[in-house]
Amino acid sequence: MITKTRLEAFSDGVIAIIITIMVLEIKIPHIDTIDALKPLIPVFISYVLSFLYVGIYWTNHHHLIHTAQSVNGKILWANLNLLFWISLIPFVTGWMGENHFSKWPVVFYGIILVLNSLSYKILAQVLIRHHGNESVLSKTIGKDLKGWGSIAAYALAIGVSFISSWLGLVLYFLVAAVWLIPDRRIETAG
Amino acid sequence: MITKTRLEAFSDGVIAIIITIMVLEIKIPHIDTIDALKPLIPVFISYVLSFLYVGIYWTNHHHLIHTAQSVNGKILWANLNLLFWISLIPFVTGWMGENHFSKWPVVFYGIILVLNSLSYKILAQVLIRHHGNESVLSKTIGKDLKGWGSIAAYALAIGVSFISSWLGLVLYFLVAAVWLIPDRRIETAG
């Protein structure tokens, strides 16, 4: 049986770096006027959104692994798979911010969110299979309507972005707002 | 009840990255003369100031969480909120250093310091509410005159910077100097 300590430590490290390197995309202006900050506003908004999402993944990951009792090789790789997709968030964040939330960057942002959600689901499934259907972990994850709902909302946002990418952006913010309310199912059970 | 281990580990990771990426703003000169280092002096001073401030936040965060017994979802997000504002310190540090401590960058540096202080206060409050008013944590934080005094000093520095931004900078250094003396209230209680 492998301890989960290093899985947590490594994930914390990777997520901490991802959440922090995004700030490097807010390029320091060479001029010292207050106007020099204006072009940075979309990059900043994009950073705020992604900080929220990476934060959400960190807190949910925290809760999910907290209820786990042990891990195996498959779980390590399902976790690495999730970290891989989280690691692409800085790229789409920068692309979206620099292009003022135009169509394709917003669409791709949504695709990365969907892939992150699915990877999170895979990790949850692998954990359930390892702990058994009757485990506390399995019961606390349950049907995960919130997770499926988010994926549906991302898909909607992607579709909507072909008409108005700003509306897509608003949807991403709304889903993030819903997740800010911590997942009481796992929290109370843990 | 959620353990605070990962909150500490994640915060350590984020703060470690923030304190280190600031050094990347000291761009390596392509010339090998000693004169090539001169233009880097303001960037270096700016780095020293921010290293002190991020160091102060790390030590205070260390003390604050040390006295905590458990955490909840709200505390996780109050902590992420604090990390968000700390993550903007490298940006204002670079902007201030590159523009030789001129008015607007110094003003914005102060604004970020105020927002950091307020976020720290929110985190402290959320922790007190979770532990109760009669807890050791609540008593050690107390009225936090040092925290309020700092915010007042930052506000003063911001105002003063419209007359002389160098005076504002001196004030930031003075507040940092006061904080270098470790917070004995929490330390002795912990």
Next chain:
Amino acid sequence: MITKTRLEAFSDGVIAIIITIMVLEIKIPHIDTIDALKPLIPVFISYVLSFLYVGIYWTNHHHLIHTAQSVNGKILWANLNLLFWISLIPFVTGWMGENHFSKWPVVFYGIILVLNSLSYKILAQVLIRHHGNESVLSKTIGKDLKGWGSIAAYALAIGVSFISSWLGLVLYFLVAAVWLIPDRRIETAG
């Protein structure tokens, strides 16, 4: 006797940073069309390959140190030596991706993989010498045919790359695929 906790924590930190900074090589395009992503495809493939390899080193390192009971100064340096060679993976990854998998970058990628494998073997040997030939650790590592096989495959890939560097790349992916299957020898013994 030195505890292995910090060796694990430090290695996790370094590997987490290495796996994450590689993503910075996928430069954000200034244009918002879907065509702007096309030139990034080789850089992305290169990133995927190296993410797999760094992930493999992390999971194997996890298993290897897990079976260790204590560490000494030599082990610390054998570990730092491994981290040094892992730290060169982002460089060869970027070089290979930017030059669309042409001969020399693919050859150098293989050389770095060989040096990583040998460093891992040195670490394993130093650990075995510290724990004794009759230790659980020694028995679980065994003859390490998988490790020697990988080095042989890298050497083959390097040679093949002088004829077709794409074939070399395919070989690197195949070896990675073999390693994705977690090392059951150590896992079950641990």
Next chain:
Amino acid sequence: MITKTRLEAFSDGVIAIIITIMVLEIKIPHIDTIDALKPLIPVFISYVLSFLYVGIYWTNHHHLIHTAQSVNGKILWANLNLLFWISLIPFVTGWMGENHFSKWPVVFYGIILVLNSLSYKILAQVLIRHHGNESVLSKTIGKDLKGWGSIAAYALAIGVSFISSWLGLVLYFLVAAVWLIPDRRIETAG
């Protein structure tokens, strides 16, 4: 009494980032010939030297804190002071490598090494004062002839660099070689 866990974790994080960001100075060439790697050789040598030094600081820090039983506010700041000077190593590393080990960069590299050594000594002194002269920690640190010898060697290397900076570089490598032998005094006592 404050636990040393977070001091170790934070230091591990900072040192891990410092040792890794230095590799970013080895800029990826846009050409795919083997000749494109030649201009990188001095940058690479500089990286190797600094990797050794940061590695030495990490292992010594590991041993030093390992023997400590508790920490206080002063120790936290003496530690932050050491991390500050270590954080300047990537800068002098890059400057030295890019300018092919010419006089001033090599001199400055030595100055930073001296300041690092002194900061390490301050940390050791603050730890001794906290644990008492009769403590195990105090006895294992002892007179620290190796530390003073290194500072003397750095000073010599700085002076010699005004005649031949290559000789200065050789001296830095020699001191690093001496430190590679782990500090048995602390290791056996711990």
